[in-house]
Amino acid sequence: MLKEYESLIFELSKEGKKAYTLPPLDVEEKPLEDMLPKEMLREKEVDLPEVSEVDVIRHYTLLSQKNYGVDIGFYPLGSCTMKYNPKINEDMASLPGFTELHPYQPEETVQGALKLMYELEKALCEITGMDRFSLHPAAGAHGELTGLMIIKAYHEHRNDKKRKKIIVPDSAHGTNPASAAVAGFDVIEIKSNKEGAIDLEALKAVLNDEVAGLMLTNPSTLGLFEENIVEIARLVHEAGGLLYYDGANLNAIMGISRPGDMGFDVVHLNLHKTFSTPHGGGGPGSGPVGVKKELADFLPVPTVEEKDGRYFLDYDRPLSIGKVRSFYGNFNVMIKAYSYILTMGAEGLKRASELAVLNANYLKEKLKGYYKVAVDKTCMHEFVLAGLAEKSGDVRTLDVAKRLIDYGFHPPTIYFPLIVEEALMIEPTETETKETLDAFAETLIKIAKEAKENPELLKEAPHNTPVRRLDEVLAARNPVIRWTK
Amino acid sequence: MFPYLPISSEDEKEMLKTIGKNSIEELFEVIPKEVRLNRPLNLGKPMSELEVRKRLGSYADENKNLSQLVSFLGAGVYDHYIPSVVKHIISRSEFYTAYTPYQPEISQGTLQAIFEYQTMITNLTGMEVTNASMYDGASACAEAAMMACDATKRKSIIVSKTVNPETRKVLKTYMHFKEVEVVEIEDADGVTDIEKLKEVIGPNTAAVIVQYPNFFGIIENLQEIEKITHEQKAMLITYVHPIPLGILKSPGEIGADIAVGDGQSLGNGLHYGGPYLGFLATTQKLLRRMPGRIVGQTKDVDGKRGFVLTLQAREQHIRREKATSNICSNHSLNALTAAVYLATIGKKGIKEVAYQCLQKAHYAYTVLTESGKYKPAFNKPFFMEFALKTDKDVAEINKKLLEEGILGGYDLQRDYEKYKNVMLLAFTEKRTKEEIDRLKSLLEVM
Numbered sequence: 001m002l003k004e005y006e007s008l009i010f011e012l013s014k015e016g017k018k019a020y021t022l023p024p025l026d027v028e029e030k031p032l033e034d035m036l037p038k039e040m041l042r043e044k045e046v047d048l049p050e051v052s053e054v055d056v057i058r059h060y061t062l063l064s065q066k067n068y069g070v071d072i073g074f075y076p077l078g079s080c081t082m083k084y085n086p087k088i089n090e091d092m093a094s095l096p097g098f099t100e101l102h103p104y105q106p107e108e109t110v111q112g113a114l115k116l117m118y119e120l121e122k123a124l125c126e127i128t129g130m131d132r133f134s135l136h137p138a139a140g141a142h143g144e145l146t147g148l149m150i151i152k153a154y155h156e157h158r159n160d161k162k163r164k165k166i167i168v169p170d171s172a173h174g175t176n177p178a179s180a181a182v183a184g185f186d187v188i189e190i191k192s193n194k195e196g197a198i199d200l201e202a203l204k205a206v207l208n209d210e211v212a213g214l215m216l217t218n219p220s221t222l223g224l225f226e227e228n229i230v231e232i233a234r235l236v237h238e239a240g241g242l243l244y245y246d247g248a249n250l251n252a253i254m255g256i257s258r259p260g261d262m263g264f265d266v267v268h269l270n271l272h273k274t275f276s277t278p279h280g281g282g283g284p285g286s287g288p289v290g291v292k293k294e295l296a297d298f299l300p301v302p303t304v305e306e307k308d309g310r311y312f313l314d315y316d317r318p319l320s321i322g323k324v325r326s327f328y329g330n331f332n333v334m335i336k337a338y339s340y341i342l343t344m345g346a347e348g349l350k351r352a353s354e355l356a357v358l359n360a361n362y363l364k365e366k367l368k369g370y371y372k373v374a375v376d377k378t379c380m381h382e383f384v385l386a387g388l389a390e391k392s393g394d395v396r397t398l399d400v401a402k403r404l405i406d407y408g409f410h411p412p413t414i415y416f417p418l419i420v421e422e423a424l425m426i427e428p429t430e431t432e433t434k435e436t437l438d439a440f441a442e443t444l445i446k447i448a449k450e451a452k453e454n455p456e457l458l459k460e461a462p463h464n465t466p467v468r469r470l471d472e473v474l475a476a477r478n479p480v481i482r483w484t485k
Numbered sequence: 486m487f488p489y490l491p492i493s494s495e496d497e498k499e500m501l502k503t504i505g506k507n508s509i510e511e512l513f514e515v516i517p518k519e520v521r522l523n524r525p526l527n528l529g530k531p532m533s534e535l536e537v538r539k540r541l542g543s544y545a546d547e548n549k550n551l552s553q554l555v556s557f558l559g560a561g562v563y564d565h566y567i568p569s570v571v572k573h574i575i576s577r578s579e580f581y582t583a584y585t586p587y588q589p590e591i592s593q594g595t596l597q598a599i600f601e602y603q604t605m606i607t608n609l610t611g612m613e614v615t616n617a618s619m620y621d622g623a624s625a626c627a628e629a630a631m632m633a634c635d636a637t638k639r640k641s642i643i644v645s646k647t648v649n650p651e652t653r654k655v656l657k658t659y660m661h662f663k664e665v666e667v668v669e670i671e672d673a674d675g676v677t678d679i680e681k682l683k684e685v686i687g688p689n690t691a692a693v694i695v696q697y698p699n700f701f702g703i704i705e706n707l708q709e710i711e712k713i714t715h716e717q718k719a720m721l722i723t724y725v726h727p728i729p730l731g732i733l734k735s736p737g738e739i740g741a742d743i744a745v746g747d748g749q750s751l752g753n754g755l756h757y758g759g760p761y762l763g764f765l766a767t768t769q770k771l772l773r774r775m776p777g778r779i780v781g782q783t784k785d786v787d788g789k790r791g792f793v794l795t796l797q798a799r800e801q802h803i804r805r806e807k808a809t810s811n812i813c814s815n816h817s818l819n820a821l822t823a824a825v826y827l828a829t830i831g832k833k834g835i836k837e838v839a840y841q842c843l844q845k846a847h848y849a850y851t852v853l854t855e856s857g858k859y860k861p862a863f864n865k866p867f868f869m870e871f872a873l874k875t876d877k878d879v880a881e882i883n884k885k886l887l888e889e890g891i892l893g894g895y896d897l898q899r900d901y902e903k904y905k906n907v908m909l910l911a912f913t914e915k916r917t918k919e920e921i922d923r924l925k926s927l928l929e930v931m
Contacts, residue, residue, distance in 0.1 A: 070582040092538070
């Protein structure tokens, strides 16, 4: 990090400075009051900054240097699959033939774009074992919502109107129950077993003819493969429910096992996780939803279809749930994901999953003994630690995470899943070198020692960041969410 | 070996030894045999960068893009000029390769930029508070409707048919599943029919949704709608196009309870429909009912100013099924884009861009309606878009225009049966007098 920089863009503002140019108006100018009713005019100018172009560039460049991204270092944020974002993907998504397309252009002028979406859908079907995909949803949670709407529409269409409940395990991502609520379902939470897996007895106890479906993450949020998946699918289907797959953790199983073959009826994927598209500091992502053919009629409109080599948007789908967003999805993100799939091919995707799993197991093995492993079994692409092996005063997982920052690593996901106390959820991904994994493990081991010998080092961490620990209580108690003079 | 898979076979051996396994396959033995895929995926061979570039480059070349065409197409998505600085800033990988700012000490870049974005959006809309962004304008509008239902404990939404059809479709999907009634009001001469609004509004109405400028480009009399809405203690949701707000009265000044819209125009480009961003701004009173991330200012242990994600008790990762929304990832990079765009054009630029769009549209209106061959579809004040009635099929006209390298207007018949042979034309600051004159001469001879 360079020198301290603390200004807001508004604080650089000075009357008369500007950072833009426009050509002079080349049409005959009409008086404003001839065009617009006076009472609809703004009285005061919009309070935006007045800065020079150099101000803009320096300001945001300096801000960017206060950020940590995958291009800077190791980012083992569990459940988020922070793999490297290949640069060819960015270049492909920046081609004017893709960026400069209006969504309402005639179909004959966007055949290349439609073809790309069509082929991406086919590839996602093959990877997951599903029959159709919608590329519309903007993010994982949006995919969940869309998938749940499809489940609801399916039951309603069969006149099975009692099914208003969605089962969600207590180990699930928070978006699962929240999405179910937005889709108009009641949520039944079931307790997981000691290994964070579905407790078959608990599941049986809640299955009945009011259940619309079960949402499941597999591998689970503890990073373990749901070994009873076949039995779970059978139970849910026998009760007339559908099985929903939260694709946040697909990175473990590409080319190895497919949700469609496990019995899942609806799947969402996160292209910004498994398929290497960047997360953008909180989006845009893309959360395509895949379904088995029995549910295909309910997908959002339009779908992309092909006939005699010509691609088109199909709005004529009477059973569709309708639209869940404008247009056809985050097209720019789709290009990146498809570029990745083409680069990796079948062989590369499988290898990526194999190495993601190898890396996770390797790190787990190295850390065992210094940290409690939540469930000490062969894990998939990630694993969960339950804090330090030896408790040391009031040193908590948060302190371990903050101390990692001092050593140049992004901390893992912490305090999730909720069923593990002091959880540290570590997902190394396949794009890291063994040297990085070793250095990370050594650092965590060193931190475990520091926790015993010099706990203050952890409690006061991080030490060298642009700001140190921030008062979140103050932020929430007295919310200041915009700058004022 | 793959360029993004840096574990060598020697590494692999050592690592397996550490774990106590003989092969990678052993790691997958936990997966039941009957659900393992025993064949390679049918996806083709890995491709080199050069091959990917050729393949996807050829797809891009199959499209006709707006650097090759002169566009008069808008209808919610506008071909505005994007200053060069925007691309350069958002291409910085410190921004685009970061995750959601869960660790504020190493995310101040994103957090401060979003705080500035929030400030700009509240200033632009004249509202008191806003969140860190939503997926797009349409889903933001649906979320606003849910907010209004929760806040008023009512289950009916009135939406004017002069609101963008895509937005209304999304609204209807969300409301159907929430079991909220949606009542649409017809337009009269291109604006919300006030008499019909008075007929249908009542004590069950949670909100009235209107667009500003509306889908036809017209500036409606929102003051009257505001009065009618608030008399019934319903909420006024305005779906706004951000650029005209450089000149027009803000939703806040009009008395809106929630202002939503799409940030596509704020430097986000076209991208065949996404990603753009949805913005959602509201009053202090509704702060804790807002969906999504919010960035707040605070202090660190040394008393230094810093920024964090705040008011998280509303959100899914804490409240789960009781959260205000299910949204998690939003469109942060698009919000950054909007912030950089707004910082670049600034106080004067937002006015000038809006002014140029307004003047060009009014010039076009004068010349295109001059001969009487094309008539204005509505007689109302408009901003940068207007509808023209012809005696020809809009698709036919557009086909001929395309042959001349022009992307014609939006065919209103797509969404409004009664507006047959009516096309909606949009004019941004990018269009020149010469291009407009050429459009006129082409239209005249059709």
